[in-house]
Amino acid sequence: MIGTTSSPLLPSFFRPNAVKVARALLGAVLVRRLDDGTRLSGRIVETEAYTGHDDLASHGRVRKTPRNLPMWGAPGHAYVYLCHGIYWLLNVVAEPQESPAAVLIRALEPLEGLDRMIAHRGKKSSLSDLTRGPGRLSMALAVTGAHNTLSLTDPACGLWIEKGIHYPDDQVITAPRVGMGKNVSEPWYSIPWRFCVRDHPFVSDPRPKLTAQE
DNA sequence: CCGAGGATTATCT
């Protein structure tokens, strides 16, 4: 068991600002251990950073409320909330305690437990859409509000992140974040805090522009 | 208390 078993990333990994953490998470592996011991996992290929009281796109832009409170929590904890009444969205809390910041995990490349993920997704599932999108990946891994505020650095919680591969900068594309509301003004509307693996089939819609980085 | 809107996705045309 030496060297071959990856252990969860430590809280220190998530302590830098959310933008750096979002970039660093590309290539890491999100792991879910089901109650029966089954291991599901996928490689993170798309993230978004939400940080600071100033960021008008972030839930942390307003005072602490019952919903957004986890964003002020310890680095490496989970912030899971319901979107549109249907979909659970998984974020990892970044930055030191009392600094409201999180990284939204938007897409995974499925690695382990594909059959179980397909079962979780129901009849609508196709292999290419399994974990492409934040709502879909939560469904596939059976992540729900029950995971809110849990520590992703503690394997006992059944959900954690392991070190994976490193994507060099020339394989990473940045883009404005998805789903900005009308009350999000510049610079927050266009700031390129969405990180995607270039040309990866599991990056969600809308696909970022593939304009060459020269 | 009530209304508006949402870090989305599936299913139409």
Next chain:
DNA sequence: GATAATCCTCGGA
């Protein structure tokens, strides 16, 4: 591409 699904959260009255 347009829109419905679906319900919680927040802010204002």
